[in-house]
Amino acid sequence: xxxxxxxxxxxxxxxxxxxxxxxxxxxxxxxxxxxxxxxxxxxxxxxxxxxxxxxxxxxxxxxxxxxxxxxxxxxxxxxxxxxxxxxxxxxxxxxxxxxxxxxxxxxxxxxxxxxxxxxxxxxxxxxxxxxxxxxxxxxxxxxxxxxxxxxxxxxxxxxxxxxxxxxxxxxxxxxxxxxxxxxxxxxxxxxxxxxxxxxxxxxxxxxxxxxxxxxxxxxxxxxxxxxxxxxxxxxxxxxxxxxxxxxxxxxxxxxxxxxxxxxxxxxxxxxxxxxxxxxxxxxxxxxxxxxxxxxxxxxxxxxxxxxxxxxxxxxxxxxxxxxxxxxxx
Amino acid sequence: xxxxxxxxxxxxxxxxxxxxxxxxxxxxxxxxxxxxxxxxxxxxxxxxxxxxxxxxxxxxxxxxxxxxxxxxxxxxxxxxxxxxxxxxxxxxxxxxxxxxxxxxxxxxxxxxxxxxxxxxxxxxxx
Numbered sequence: 001x002x003x004x005x006x007x008x009x010x011x012x013x014x015x016x017x018x019x020x021x022x023x024x025x026x027x028x029x030x031x032x033x034x035x036x037x038x039x040x041x042x043x044x045x046x047x048x049x050x051x052x053x054x055x056x057x058x059x060x061x062x063x064x065x066x067x068x069x070x071x072x073x074x075x076x077x078x079x080x081x082x083x084x085x086x087x088x089x090x091x092x093x094x095x096x097x098x099x100x101x102x103x104x105x106x107x108x109x110x111x112x113x114x115x116x117x118x119x120x121x122x123x124x125x126x127x128x129x130x131x132x133x134x135x136x137x138x139x140x141x142x143x144x145x146x147x148x149x150x151x152x153x154x155x156x157x158x159x160x161x162x163x164x165x166x167x168x169x170x171x172x173x174x175x176x177x178x179x180x181x182x183x184x185x186x187x188x189x190x191x192x193x194x195x196x197x198x199x200x201x202x203x204x205x206x207x208x209x210x211x212x213x214x215x216x217x218x219x220x221x222x223x224x225x226x227x228x229x230x231x232x233x234x235x236x237x238x239x240x241x242x243x244x245x246x247x248x249x250x251x252x253x254x255x256x257x258x259x260x261x262x263x264x265x266x267x268x269x270x271x272x273x274x275x276x277x278x279x280x281x282x283x284x285x286x287x288x289x290x291x292x293x294x295x296x297x298x299x300x301x302x303x304x305x306x307x308x309x310x311x312x313x314x315x316x317x318x319x320x321x322x323x324x325x326x327x328x329x
Numbered sequence: 330x331x332x333x334x335x336x337x338x339x340x341x342x343x344x345x346x347x348x349x350x351x352x353x354x355x356x357x358x359x360x361x362x363x364x365x366x367x368x369x370x371x372x373x374x375x376x377x378x379x380x381x382x383x384x385x386x387x388x389x390x391x392x393x394x395x396x397x398x399x400x401x402x403x404x405x406x407x408x409x410x411x412x413x414x415x416x417x418x419x420x421x422x423x424x425x426x427x428x429x430x431x432x433x434x435x436x437x438x439x440x441x442x443x444x445x446x447x448x449x450x451x452x453x454x455x
Contacts, residue, residue, distance in 0.1 A: 042418050072336040088398075095395050102361070102379050111381065112353040119351055132335050167378075175399060301332050301344040304351035314357055317383035322360045325411040327379035 016047045016228055032233055037163040040106040040329060051234050052162055053107045054123075060100035061118045061125035065299050067093040069133040070142055078136060085182050089143065092179065096172045102327045103164040110324070119304050121291060128211045130293030137190055137197075137204035143183025145208065145250060149215045151176055152246045161233035164329050184253075191257040198259075205254070206262045213280040214288075216243040247275040362388035363413060364396055367404040374406055382407075 017025055024043050031038065038044055067090045074090065077083035101111045117123040128146055133139045151173060158169035190201035217239040220226050229235040237245075248268075254261060265278045288296070332344040359381045365374040377396045382388035388407040397405065416423065431437040 039418055075338070091394075091398070095398070098380070098395060099378060105361075110355070111358045112355060115358075116353050134335065171378075295334075297346045298332050298334050298339065298344075301346055301348065302339060302342075304348060305342060305344055307353060307357075308348075308351040311351075311357070314359070314383070317387070318356060318359065319383060322356060322383070323411050324356060324360050325409075327361045328363055328410055328413060328415065329376070329378075 016225065017045055020045050029231070032161045032231075037166060038161050039163045040326070045232075047228070048232055048234065049107050051229060052165065053104055053109050055234065056100055056104040056107075056165055057109065057114050057117070058124050058126075060097045060104060060114065061123055062129065063093050063100060064097035065118075065125045065129045065303065066146075067097075068299055068302055069129055069131070069295070070139050072133055073136060073139040076136070082186070086139070086143075089179050089182060092175050096168075096175070099168040099171060100165075103162075103168045105326045106164045106329065108326065110326075115303075115307065119300055119307065121300065124289060126215065127285060127289050127293070128208075128215050129299060130288050130296045131208075131211055132295050134207065135200055135204060137187075137200040138207065140183060140186035140190060140201065141204045141208045143179055144187045145183070145212055146215065147176055147179040147183055148250055149212060149242075149246050151180060152249070153216070153242055156236040156242065159233070160236055164327075167329070188257065191259055202259055205259055209262050210280050210284070213243070213277070214282075214285045216240075216246065218282050218285070244275055247277070251275070359383045361410045362392070362407040363410050364388075364392040365406040365408070366396055366402050368401050370403055374404065379410060380407070385409075 025045060028038070028043060028045065028048075038048075070086065070093075071090050074083060074086050077086050101114060104114060105111055114123065118125070128142075133142060154169050154173050154176070158166055158173055160166055160169075187201055190197040219240050220238045226235065226238070247266075251261070251266065251268075263278050265276060268275050287293070291297075330346040332339060332346050334340055360383075361379045361381050362385070363379050364377050366377045367374045380388055380391040380395055382391050385407060389405065392405055392407050396402070
């Protein structure tokens with residue numbers, strides 16, 4: 001489950017590729033333009049490697065941290081079938097993190113370094129996971145709409161240029177289709193239930209709407225940097241394009257259930273075909289992504305505990321002659 | 330400062346928000362193994378990805394959890410990544426062949442023409 005990468009927009013194109021061999025760069029770009037994939041030991045510009053590591057790593061962290069707000073509800077899931085489904089979903093998310101860490105490792109950063117950067121707060125993850133799942137209805141809204149947003153983004157990224165990331169995403173997208181159905185089923189159950197159940201799901205939707213609008217990130221400044229990343233098929237669409245796709249697919253489904261969204265300006269402009277909405281508060285977004293959200297400290301403390309408490313077992317199992325080699329693909 | 334959570338399990342763990350522990354060292358997440366899956370008897374094993382594990386037995390367990398949660402699988406292999414010898418993409422010219430591969434093409438062997446001509450000659454000689 002992941003929104004768009006939080007990419008810094010700075011630098012001029014000539015600076016981005018200033019130290020690269022022009023012939024190799026031309027061959028690299030021709031390969032991508034032809035729809036071919038780049039594989040781990042291929043020549044690639046330093047900037048390509050750097051941005052991909054950042055993006056895949058953020059994605060991996062988002063999967064592993066994203067399992068925490070939902071995991072909260074496993075012990076209190078209403079009914080056995082929902083408990084089984086939620087456990088399966090949480091296991092999937094953790095598994096996705098493993099696939100993605102491996103993909104990032106092929107670019108030269110070890111899993112230990114990535115997890116350290118997560119725990120230290122140096123690497124980011126999707127901002128939505130810094131909010132709590134207050135009721136069962138929150139877990140339903142997360143499973144439906146946050147996963148829906150993630151699928152919009154992941155389907156786009158699965159057409160990208162880096163082989164290992166694309167392969168991981170193909171598997172992830174296939175697995176996440178059940179998450180979406182499961183989440184929708186839970187929301188529909190509440191929305192078509194008793195007045196109290198409807199109220200619960202409406203409250204959850206009101207709480208999550210702004211984080212969902214934040215999920216795709218602020219409008220991209222169409223900088224030279226963004227253009228280069230799009231030409232290299234690292235970034236597959238602008239944040240606004242992803243947000244529009246999501247709104248187009250899911251707002252009608254939400255309204256169809258007689259639920260409302262807490263933005264009176266939200267409507268589709270039939271002339272432009274674009275959704276119009278109140279710009280979410282991006283200062284809040286920046287505050288939360290920089291560590292001041294309601295759950296940032298808890299999420300990192302839980303992750304830290306897992307490393308800390310498991311350390312003695314891992315150390316006991318470590319073989320003296322073990323040799324680390326990055327995954328092949 | 331203790332972490333306060335909506336989740337009673339996290340409150341019971343009494344986590345310290347200011348802990349500096351938990352930092353990983355090299356090899357804390359072990360070496361990697363490559364995973365090969367056979368979906369059905371009679372087909373080839375296919376590479377599906379990798380896992381981190383301290384030994385082959387655990388690599389097998391993680392591979393089973395990671396790659397066979399969905400769909401059919403009848404057999405799995407795991408092998409240490411460090412044991413695999415690979416070619417480099419930059420050396421892919423080693424796979425180049427002669428432009429003409431007629432000698433590998435069954436249709437390039439025209440024996441019937443030769444046999445017919447031979448029989449023709451024999452008839453004429455008789």
